[in-house]
Amino acid sequence: MHLKTIGEFGLIERLKAGAIVNPDKxxxxxxxxxxxxxxxxxxxxxxxxxxxxxxxxFTLATATAREIGYKTMAVNVSDxxxxxxxxxxxxxxxxxxxxxxxxxxxxxxxxxRECGHRFGVNIIGxxxxxxxxxxxxxxxxxxxxxxxxxxYRHGARPGDVLLVTGDLGGAAAGLxxxxxxxxxxxxxxxxxxxxxxxxxxxxxxxxAALPVGGITAADDISDGLVAEIHTIAKASGVGIILEAxxxxxxxxxxQLAAIYNKDPLDYALYGGExxxxxxxxxxxxxxxxxxxxxxxxTTPVTIIGTVVPAAEGITIxxxxxxxxxxxxxYNHFQ
Amino acid sequence: MHLKTIGEFGLIERLKAGAIVNPDKxxxxxxxxxxxxxxxxxxxxxxxxxxxxxxxxFTLATATAREIGYKTMAVNVSDxxxxxxxxxxxxxxxxxxxxxxxxxxxxxxxxxRECGHRFGVNIIGxxxxxxxxxxxxxxxxxxxxxxxxxxYRHGARPGDVLLVTGDLGGAAAGLxxxxxxxxxxxxxxxxxxxxxxxxxxxxxxxxAALPVGGITAADDISDGLVAEIHTIAKASGVGIILEAxxxxxxxxxxQLAAIYNKDPLDYALYGGExxxxxxxxxxxxxxxxxxxxxxxxTTPVTIIGTVVPAAEGITIxxxxxxxxxxxxxYNHFQ
Numbered sequence: 203m204h205l206k207t208i209g210e211f212g213l214i215e216r217l218k219a220g221a222i223v224n225p226d227k228x229x230x231x232x233x234x235x236x237x238x239x240x241x242x243x244x245x246x247x248x249x250x251x252x253x254x255x256x257x258x259x260f261t262l263a264t265a266t267a268r269e270i271g272y273k274t275m276a277v278n279v280s281d282x283x284x285x286x287x288x289x290x291x292x293x294x295x296x297x298x299x300x301x302x303x304x305x306x307x308x309x310x311x312x313x314x315r316e317c318g319h320r321f322g323v324n325i326i327g328x329x330x331x332x333x334x335x336x337x338x339x340x341x342x343x344x345x346x347x348x349x350x351x352x353x354y355r356h357g358a359r360p361g362d363v364l365l366v367t368g369d370l371g372g373a374a375a376g377l378x379x380x381x382x383x384x385x386x387x388x389x390x391x392x393x394x395x396x397x398x399x400x401x402x403x404x405x406x407x408x409x410a411a412l413p414v415g416g417i418t419a420a421d422d423i424s425d426g427l428v429a430e431i432h433t434i435a436k437a438s439g440v441g442i443i444l445e446a447x448x449x450x451x452x453x454x455x456x457q458l459a460a461i462y463n464k465d466p467l468d469y470a471l472y473g474g475e476x477x478x479x480x481x482x483x484x485x486x487x488x489x490x491x492x493x494x495x496x497x498x499x500t501t502p503v504t505i506i507g508t509v510v511p512a513a514e515g516i517t518i519x520x521x522x523x524x525x526x527x528x529x530x531x532y533n534h535f536q
Numbered sequence: 537m538h539l540k541t542i543g544e545f546g547l548i549e550r551l552k553a554g555a556i557v558n559p560d561k562x563x564x565x566x567x568x569x570x571x572x573x574x575x576x577x578x579x580x581x582x583x584x585x586x587x588x589x590x591x592x593x594f595t596l597a598t599a600t601a602r603e604i605g606y607k608t609m610a611v612n613v614s615d616x617x618x619x620x621x622x623x624x625x626x627x628x629x630x631x632x633x634x635x636x637x638x639x640x641x642x643x644x645x646x647x648x649r650e651c652g653h654r655f656g657v658n659i660i661g662x663x664x665x666x667x668x669x670x671x672x673x674x675x676x677x678x679x680x681x682x683x684x685x686x687x688y689r690h691g692a693r694p695g696d697v698l699l700v701t702g703d704l705g706g707a708a709a710g711l712x713x714x715x716x717x718x719x720x721x722x723x724x725x726x727x728x729x730x731x732x733x734x735x736x737x738x739x740x741x742x743x744a745a746l747p748v749g750g751i752t753a754a755d756d757i758s759d760g761l762v763a764e765i766h767t768i769a770k771a772s773g774v775g776i777i778l779e780a781x782x783x784x785x786x787x788x789x790x791q792l793a794a795i796y797n798k799d800p801l802d803y804a805l806y807g808g809e810x811x812x813x814x815x816x817x818x819x820x821x822x823x824x825x826x827x828x829x830x831x832x833x834t835t836p837v838t839i840i841g842t843v844v845p846a847a848e849g850i851t852i853x854x855x856x857x858x859x860x861x862x863x864x865x866y867n868h869f870q
Contacts, residue, residue, distance in 0.1 A: 203638045213641060213664050220649050221659035227624070228658055237623065237660035242576035249660060251676055253629035255667045290561070291573065297676050307547060315554050318826045324562055325555040326571035326583060330547050333589045335669040340629050342585055342676030530623035 225241030233437075234355050235422060237347070246352055248345040249312055250281040256337040264380040267306045269399035269521030270339065271313025275302035277424065278343040279321045279478040280403035284422035285354075286412050290322045295340040297333025310339075353414050353420035358438035358482035362418050364507035365481040365488065366403045367495070370427055371466055372472020379458065388463050393454035397466035401477035401504065408479060410498035418485025429509075432516060432529040434480065440468035441510040444527055446520035450504045452476075472530050482509050560765045560867055567771075568689050569618035569756060570679070582679040582684055584615040590671040597715040601640045603733035604673065605647025611758065612677040613655045614737035614811040618756035619688075620746050621681035623739065629674040631667025632684050639659040644673075646851045655739055673689055684748050687754035692772035692816035697824065698841035701829070704732030705789030708807020713792065720795050727788035735811035742813060744832035750821025760808035764862040765841075766850060768814065775844040780859055781856035782840045786810075806864055816843050 215287040218232045229246065230238035241247035252274070254260060256465055275292065294314060298307060323343070346442060372518050376398030380392055403422070411417060421430045427449070435442045451470045459466035470523060481503075483491055492503045518527040539547060554568045562571035562581065575581035588594060594604050609626065616623040628648060634643060653658060657677065681687075710732030713725055735755070745751060753772055755764045761783070769776045785804045793800035801840070815837075817825055826837045852861040 204634070205632055205638060205641065206634050210664055216642060217645050217659075217664075218661070221652075222659055223653050224624070224656050225658075228660060232662065237625070238629070239660070240576070241573070247756055249625065249627055249676075249678065250789065251627040251661065251663050251674070253631055253663045253665050253667075253672070253674060255631050255665055255672070257667050258668070290581065291571070293571070293676050294581055294583040295585045295676075297587055297589050297672060300538070300540050300541055302539050304539060304542055304550070305548070307539065308550065308756070308807070311551055318555075319557050321557050324557055324559075324565065325551075326562060326565045326573070327585065328545055328551070328566065329585050329587045329674075329845065330551075331587050332592050333587075333591055333670065333672065334592070338587070338589070338631060338667065338672045338674075340672075340674035340676075342583075342589060342627050342629075342674075344583065344678075344751050387630045415682045465776075483672070522795070 214364060214470065227394035229319060230354065233497065235281040238285065244349050244402055245346040246349055248282050248285050249342070250278060250279065251340060253280050253340045258328060261352065265399060267309035268313035271310040272317045272341045272400050273340050275314045275323065276318035276401050276403050277332050278341045279317065279323060279405060280422040281403070282343060283403045283405045283408050284420050284479060285347055286351050286408050287345040288409065289343055291320050291326045291344040292318060292325050293342040294328035296324055296328065296330050298330065299334055299337065300332055302409055310318055311326065316460055320366060332447060352512040355416060355419055355421050355437035357419040357433050357455040358434050358440050358509045359418055360509050360511045362482040362487065362509035363485050363488045363505055364442060364444070364477055365483055365503050366506050367503055368409050368478045368501055369450040369452040370423065370478060371469030371473055372438065372452035373401060373475040375455040375458045379432065383422040386458055390454040390457045392460060397452065401475065404479045405478055406499045407495050407501050410495050411491045414487055414490045414494050416484040417481050418484065419482040421480045423476050423478045424474055426472045427480065428471045428527060428529065428530055429474070430480045431527065434482065435516050439512050441512050441514040442507055442516050443510055443524065444507040444518045446518050448504060448506045450502065461508035469490045538772050549560065555719050561599055564688065569615040570688065572686055575680055578683050579680040580683055581615050582619050582621045583676070584612060585673065585676040586615065586676060587674045589703050596712040599733060601643035602647035606651045606734050607645040608673045608675050609651035609813065610735050611650045611656065611735050612675045613651065613657060613739060614735065614756040614758070616677060616679035617737045617739045618813060619681055619740050620685050620754060621679040621690070622743065623677055623679040625656050625660045625678040625740060627676040628659055628662035630662065630664050631662065631672035633671065634666055655737065661719050668773055670701050673845050687751060687757050687763050688773035689768050691754055692768050692774050692843045693752055694774055694843050694845045695819065696816040697822045697839055698776060698778070698842050698843060699817055699821050700784065700812055700824060701741050701785040701836050701837055702812045702835055703786040704755065704757065704812060705807055706786035706805030707714065708803040709718035709736060709789040709792045718796060720792055724791045725786040728792060732809065733762035735809065737811055738813045740833045741829050741835050745825045747826045748821055748828050750818040750825065751815050753816040755814045757812045758808055758812050760806045760862055760864070762805045762813065762864055763808070764814045768816065769850050773846050774842055775846050775848040775852050777844055777858065778841040778852045782838060783835065784838045
């Protein structure tokens with residue numbers, strides 16, 4: 203049996219067994235955006251790691267060193283945001299080709315630091331090794347969240363409202379233009395590239411929303427909206443109805459989709475890497491969450507669906523009909 | 537300018553600049569075996585990361601998946617031991633070939649867990665991604681140490697005694713036999729292989745020694761004894777005299793060196809990866825440290841030199857003559 207057969211998520215299930223030797227401080231191990239540990243004072247410690255591999259997550263043909271650095275930090279910061287937390291410390295391990303110019307590494311680090319500075323994250327340590335065949339960057343991030351405020355994937359309940367921050371599809375449109383460059387308006391291309399390489403993790407948004415209360419679950423959209431809907435539904439033991447017409451699509455994604463003769467909803471549902479937050483929220487708190495986030499960050503928070511009992515399944519409603527929403531999204535090894 | 541030109545340590549110096557945005561909790565950032573943060577209660581939090589790349593740190597031609605997993609955990613645990621700490625939590629990121637058998641990954645994880653169980657380390661999270669050209673494993677580890685007990689590289693003072701736990705050269709002899717297999721007694725070969733793939737981080741030893749007091753600096757021997765002597769001397773602003781005849785050499789390293797027509801001292805001084813601890817200690821505490829560690833763990837702690845003022849330089853004394861001890865050891869990119 204090969205990895206191709208069981209896929210990334212089948213593998214993760216196998217790796218969970220026997221992972222915890224000493225449960226004293228461990229509130230959540232493998233299975234959410236970040237691990238949750240007992241921390242100091244009234245805080246929990248959050249810990250997560252993401253590895254980026256050349257020609258899988260990025261390619262030197264299209265990404266600058268600075269973009270690679272920025273994105274590596276951003277995707278890790280996003281994991282902390284998805285738990286409701288504040289990112290704090292990063293460990294950076296770099297596997298580099300010996301013939302890479304020092305300038306390249308300086309720029310990579312400038313990107314890491316630029317994003318780190320923006321979100322208050324220190325680079326406290328790391329490792330630098332030789333990796334002649336493919337560049338690899340690994341970042342491990344630590345953060346904190348108040349006890350009782352931590353947001354898990356498993357907290358959604360029937361009756362909750364499904365929310366998403368910002369808009370979707372921009373990163374996928376950006377990737378599409380990178381993979382197959384075609385003529386299109388410069389502004390739309392630049393925006394899509396920006397969304398692909400310099401996502402904005404929603405730390406400020408979730409930190410503004412938390413004091414309102416009512417948010418029951420959160421996940422960041424790395425593998426695509428549909429994949430994350432399935433993740434929350436599975437973790438929470440619920441069903442979800444997604445309202446197709448309500449999904450906020452990035453204007454540049456819409457514009458590029460029209461030129462490329464694609465359905466912009468495909469970018470938004472399956473593209474991934476937008477690093478927006480998918481939230482579930484008690485209905486009576488939705489308006490206040492929306493208003494508070496808009497006031498604090500100017501970021502829209504859009505109602506895109508409803509949490510229903512598990513028996514109703516995971517469906518998408520478009521133009522009056524409700525259809526099963528099959529899981530789809532990026533899966534390593536498959 | 538290429539990485540080859542400035543080397544691993546030149547690169548690390550460049551990466552330190554601007555790394556800390558928010559110094560509140562950071563006691564030590566880049567520059568020791570682990571970062572040191574304010575922790576909960578009377579503890580500091582330790583954090584470190586190590587990346588292992590296929591055909592640089594291991595090769596599938598000689599290492600089993602279980603050995604790779606075990607060693608990855610062990611080298612990270614050793615970084616925590618080198619700070620005087622107790623390892624606690626690990627984040628594991630794996631970059632795997634899609635065609636790798638699931639059995640291989642199961643065995644790799646079994647090795648990680650075996651070492652984790654031995655040292656009380658949980659695997660609390662990770663990442664699994666596709667890396668078609670070379671396997672990569674990154675582990676980030678968290679640990680704790682009592683405030684005031686943390687051991688840095690920079691604490692050595694003239695008059696201190698240089699100590700080393702266990703014996704040296706076994707891992708290098710093991711690597712030598714793997715790189716160029718030659719006939720030799722099976723017991724010596726097995727021992728050397730064991731030392732190379734399954735090093736024993738000296739957590740129990742340093743935890744037994746700490747309450748005695750008097751230890752002023754520590755470093756784990758990953759890049760070779762001579763390299764670590766230079767590291768401690770540079771960080772502490774001191775000189776060091778190494779007594780060549782006092783260096784404890786692993787019996788198997790001695791036996792294999794004789795067969796291979798090599799100087800066993802070369803294995804011990806330059807080979808690296810023994811993951812013993814190099815310590816400096818106030819002279820009046822040396823005997824008690826030795827006795828306490830021997831009683832608690834049966835591991836010898838050997839006097840191998842003296843800390844002297846920086847002006848005396850870093851030298852090795854062998855057979856009555858004192859010669860400059862040039863820095864040498866593993867350096868990525870060079």
